[in-house]
Amino acid sequence: MPAGVPGQSRGPDDLLARARRLDAEDPLAGYRDRFVISDPDTVYLDGNSLGRLPKATRDRLRQVIDVEWGEDLIRGWSRWIELGRRAGDVIAGLIGAEPGEVTLSDSTSVNLYKLAAAALRARPGRRTVLTDDDNFPTDQYLLQGLAEAGDLDLRVLPSDPDRGVSPDAVRAALGEDVALVCLSHVAYRSGAIADLAGITEAAHQAGALVLWDLSHSAGSVPVGLGAAGVDLATGCTYKHLNGGPGAPAFLYVRRDLQPRLRQPIWGWFGQTDQFDMAGRYRPADGIERFLVGTPPVLGGYAALEGARLSAEAGIEAIAAKARALTGYLIELADAWLVPLGFQLASPRAAAERGAHVTLHHPQAWQVCQALIQERVIPDFRTPDRLRLGVAPLYTTFGELYVAAARLREIVASGRHEGFPTQRSRVT
Numbered sequence: 075m076p077a078g079v080p081g082q083s084r085g086p087d088d089l090l091a092r093a094r095r096l097d098a099e100d101p102l103a104g105y106r107d108r109f110v111i112s113d114p115d116t117v118y119l120d121g122n123s124l125g126r127l128p129k130a131t132r133d134r135l136r137q138v139i140d141v142e143w144g145e146d147l148i149r150g151w152s153r154w155i156e157l158g159r160r161a162g163d164v165i166a167g168l169i170g171a172e173p174g175e176v177t178l179s180d181s182t183s184v185n186l187y188k189l190a191a192a193a194l195r196a197r198p199g200r201r202t203v204l205t206d207d208d209n210f211p212t213d214q215y216l217l218q219g220l221a222e223a224g225d226l227d228l229r230v231l232p233s234d235p236d237r238g239v240s241p242d243a244v245r246a247a248l249g250e251d252v253a254l255v256c257l258s259h260v261a262y263r264s265g266a267i268a269d270l271a272g273i274t275e276a277a278h279q280a281g282a283l284v285l286w287d288l289s290h291s292a293g294s295v296p297v298g299l300g301a302a303g304v305d306l307a308t309g310c311t312y313k314h315l316n317g318g319p320g321a322p323a324f325l326y327v328r329r330d331l332q333p334r335l336r337q338p339i340w341g342w343f344g345q346t347d348q349f350d351m352a353g354r355y356r357p358a359d360g361i362e363r364f365l366v367g368t369p370p371v372l373g374g375y376a377a378l379e380g381a382r383l384s385a386e387a388g389i390e391a392i393a394a395k396a397r398a399l400t401g402y403l404i405e406l407a408d409a410w411l412v413p414l415g416f417q418l419a420s421p422r423a424a425a426e427r428g429a430h431v432t433l434h435h436p437q438a439w440q441v442c443q444a445l446i447q448e449r450v451i452p453d454f455r456t457p458d459r460l461r462l463g464v465a466p467l468y469t470t471f472g473e474l475y476v477a478a479a480r481l482r483e484i485v486a487s488g489r490h491e492g493f494p495t496q497r498s499r500v501t
């Protein structure tokens with residue numbers, strides 16, 4: 075049911091009945107039980123920051139700790155050495171890449187640095203990097219650092235924080251001097267989906283390479299990297315892939331580009347035959363040349379198990395439910411929250427948004443704290459946004475109904491006004 079259909083009854087009974095029907099018809103409903111849910115009365119709307127713990131991950135980590143670390147000790151490395159690529163192959167299936175094009179590696183920030191530097195080196199003579207001002211801060215900082223170190227021109231396009239980056243603005247900024255276009259596929263603030271295929275094509279026509287941040291896309295929407303001919307990508311595994319806090323990120327390099335690119339951090343995990351202990355760096359042939367040092371094995375297993383669960387459910391089914399969940403949430407917001415001063419800060423068209431809905435409210439930080447106290451967990455994003463993430467593998471329509479009802483009650487009664495206006499360190 076699309077959001078905001080004119081003439082649709084929006085009374086509480088109707089909305090509740092719809093939530094019940096949608097939950098009853100949900101083909102992914104069985105996945106909720108595959109996650110640890112310690113308090114069923116807490117509505118968790120922050121899976122786009124940190125996904126819930128899959129039971130398979132908990133069991134796998136126990137086994138890895140007890141047996142692979144506890145008993146196998148150093149012998150475990152014969153298995154662990156392949157872990158990044160194994161998980162990478164599963165993630166590849168979720169983002170439209172081929173086996174051997176993706177591996178777990180470092181953090182998204184470090185991967186952005188490595189991939190952007192590799193791309194710049196592959197485009198000598200071009201001195202401009204394009205990004206947009208609503209790109210995630212770590213992406214912007216890394217590009218600023220690279221630009222400063224390499225005396226490059228970082229061109230930052232203005233973006234509408236509620237609607238995302240405009241392909242026309244990117245096209246207009248492309249030229250012979252542009253080496254790299256670096257953008258987020260799903261915008262972290264609004265959830266707006268960028269035109270990945272169109273922007274990639276335009277960048278290629280101008281002779282530039284593209285690097286996409288897939289942190290909010292992997293495990294929530296299909297990405298189609300291969301079909302679009304994307305050069306480079308990276309993203310988190312701790313959000314929609316449910317890999318757990320600090321789990322390693324993934325990186326993607328199109329296969330034909332792999333032998334042509336050199337990344338700047340030359341560590342022994344990127345070396346051909348690393349246990350030859352040769353004194354001279356010779357990058358490995360495949361995706362491993364983008365690795366650096368010893369990977370986090372526990373986080374790697376958690377990323378693998380999380381990605382497996384998404385792969386089992388299927389990215390198309392996940393994305394379809396994300397659209398339905400966010401559409402229903404927008405309907406609730408229109409009916410109950412807009413009259414209380416909220417405003418939609420995400421695209422209204424289902425095909426244009428990922429798996430979160432953002433609402434403006436002038437007291438969003440106070441509202442966020444009040445909600446958390448009343449067991450609805452969203453997050454706050456500057457300057458005035460409440461971000462409500464849906465996780466199709468475990469979020470129910472009924473939970474969204476409850477969350478919106480609690481939110482309405484809080485704001486209608488003014489309970490949020492008793493909370494500090496000063497932001498805490500982590501939001």
Ligand SMILES: Cc1ncc(COP(=O)(O)O)c(C=O)c1O
Nearest residue numbers: 181182183210212258262287289
């Ligand atoms: C779009 C985007 N990129 C990057 C990051 C963070 O990267 P890292 O894992 O290196 O901290 C986030 C974190 O929320 C993000 O939303």
